[in-house]
Amino acid sequence: MRTPPPALLPILRSQVQGRLLALLYLHPEVEYSITDAAAGTGASVKAAHQEISRLVEAGLLTDRRAGTSRLVRAAVDSPLARPLTDLLALTYGPLPVLTTALSGLRGAETAYIYGSWAARYNGEPGPPPADVDVIVVGDVDVDDLDERARRAEKILRREVNVRRVRPETWADGTDPFVSTVRARPKVAVPLDEQEQVDA
Known part of the structure; x- marks a missing residue:
């Protein structure tokens, strides 16, 4: 059974394709094994392998062998690289960009993207999100958090609204704002460098 196109960028064939392209094009200096690319996007190795093979064949990714591993990266020499990177930053970009931006944030326990971007990411139809809303749970330095959000904004080219909430x-979950965030779609942002793939 064919799955519907992803709500974030309906011109793509699948959510996995969007996540893979965003991971690779927003980290163009990194080569990923198929296993690492799958882990970095939450896809199965089989699904990642199938999508990567299609994208290599289409000239959007390059690959090479290193021993028994197949390493892939964005085809940055393609004439499509710049416009595709821009499009991916505006649609799928928040998760890989914020994963990198919030990596190693001292005092952070968990972080989530919520709001309209999370709703589109989770398949809810609607207009493209105008901004990105992030909640960080922990005792973090607000100035450091704001500085990281501003760096992410430069890549994503849209406002990144970050809110810190104490653990x-x-x-407790009785705060009205927290209750609303918990009840609506949200996407976890990996904070531990060990959870990331060379980000």
Whole structure:
């Protein structure tokens, strides 16, 4: 059974394709094994392999062998690279960009993208999100958090609204804002460098 096109960028064939392209094009200096690319996008190795093979054949990715591993990266020499990177930054970009931006943030326990971007990412139809909303749970330096958000904005070319919530407020769940965020679609942002793929 054919799955519907992704709500973030309906011109793509699948959500996995969008996640893979965003990971590779927004980190063009990194080569990923198929396993690492799958882990970095939450896809199965089989699904990642199939999509990567299609994208290599189409000239959007390049690959090479290193021992038994197949390494892939964005085809940055393609005339499509710049416009595709721009399009991916505006659609799928928030998750890989914020994963990198929030990596190693001292005091952070968890982070989520919520709001309209998370809704589109989770398949809810609607207009393209105008901004990106992020909640960070932990005792973090607000100035450091804001600086990281501003760096992400430069790549994503849209406003990144970051809100810090103390762990006890998040755990309690009685705060109206926290209750709303918990009830609506959200996307976890990996904070531990070990969870990331060379980001």
